[in-house]
Amino acid sequence: MKQSEIKELSVEELKEKMAEYKKQKADLKMAHAVTPMENPLQIRTTRRTLARLATELTKRENQ
Numbered sequence: 001m002k003q004s005e006i007k008e009l010s011v012e013e014l015k016e017k018m019a020e021y022k023k024q025k026a027d028l029k030m031a032h033a034v035t036p037m038e039n040p041l042q043i044r045t046t047r048r049t050l051a052r053l054a055t056e057l058t059k060r061e062n063q
Contacts, residue, residue, distance in 0.1 A: 001049050006056050014057045021050040 001017070009017065025046045032040055 001052065003052060003056075006052055009056075011057065011060060014053055014060075018050065018053045018057065021046055021053065025050060 006014070025043065028037070028043045028046060031037060032043060037043075
């Protein structure tokens, strides 16, 4: 997800997306631990998107 897309989301949508990406990250890490993934960079992109969502949520709560 791009930062411009994240800025357009509401606070509730940010929380929903965060939960979705946390689950996806956990699933990817588990799958990679069992058998090496073909593209382990998916874990990195998921982690970074999750961080972007968390940053935007924190920024809105502090305003």
